[in-house]
Amino acid sequence: MSWTEERVEALKKLWTEGHSASQIANQLGGVTRNAVIGKVHRLGLSGRATPSRPVKRPPRLARPKPTPQRVEQPVKAKVEPEAVEETAATPALPTVAPRGDEVLAPATLSNGEHANVLNLRESMCKWPIGDPMDKDFAFCGRAAADGPYCKEHAKVAFQPKKSRVRKENTVSNFRRAAG
DNA sequence: CCCTGATTCGC
DNA sequence: GCGAATCAGG
Numbered sequence: 001m002s003w004t005e006e007r008v009e010a011l012k013k014l015w016t017e018g019h020s021a022s023q024i025a026n027q028l029g030g031v032t033r034n035a036v037i038g039k040v041h042r043l044g045l046s047g048r049a050t051p052s053r054p055v056k057r058p059p060r061l062a063r064p065k066p067t068p069q070r071v072e073q074p075v076k077a078k079v080e081p082e083a084v085e086e087t088a089a090t091p092a093l094p095t096v097a098p099r100g101d102e103v104l105a106p107a108t109l110s111n112g113e114h115a116n117v118l119n120l121r122e123s124m125c126k127w128p129i130g131d132p133m134d135k136d137f138a139f140c141g142r143a144a145a146d147g148p149y150c151k152e153h154a155k156v157a158f159q160p161k162k163s164r165v166r167k168e169n170t171v172s173n174f175r176r177a178a179g
Numbered sequence: 180c181c182c183t184g185a186t187t188c189g190c
Numbered sequence: 191g192c193g194a195a196t197c198a199g200g
Contacts, residue, residue, distance in 0.1 A: 003192085020183065035193050037184060042191070046185080110182080110200090121181080 001030030003039060011036065015045055026118050104152055105129070106138035115141025125150035127157070 001007075007028055014024045021040070022033035040046055106114040106129045115124055115138055125140035126148040146154035 022182080032193070033184090034195080037186095038191090038193050041185075048184095123181085 001028075008039070008043070011039060012043070012045065015040055015048065018048070023118055104140060104142075107141040109141060114138035125153055127153035 003011075010028060011024060014027065015021075015036075019027075020033075021036040025031050025033040025036045028036070104127075107125075108114060109119065111119075113119065120126065120139050120141070123144055125142045125144050127140040127150070128137070129140060130137040140150055140153055142150035142152075145151040146158075149157050
């Protein structure tokens, strides 16, 4: 991919609108966020209203060359002094009432957005929430625990469609039936 | 770990 | 000019 005028314009627009370099790279396609950043600098667009970081650090020195050759060096055998690790038992069990369906609201990410096609990651729950046509459509976005889903949605996903847990055997129902 | 932009420099 | 590698930080 090359920086055609159209792509450059799209880059300018998105960058000006405040999108991050990685988001722009995803949207344009064919480039990495590094490419986007590099282009932004070449265009002189840097210094956008830095949203969440004053970032003022002293000038960096020249990049150290990555050791061109890696010759095997005799490594002194080192006996590690046994790492003492205490396995702390988790005392409190989460008493989460298993919900049936899409009642779990999409998680809010650190950037304030919900999980969408751009920021959805392998490590995130891919349970769709809402109407894909709706602008509010999002993915669950919680930490994926069981395959592609979070703990809660994995329960639903792997539950046979037919079997359904009846919650009728409550105390009140029991009373009602008895008395 | 995820992410952000900044910088250098070989290509 | 391009962008991977790297850095510095949230």
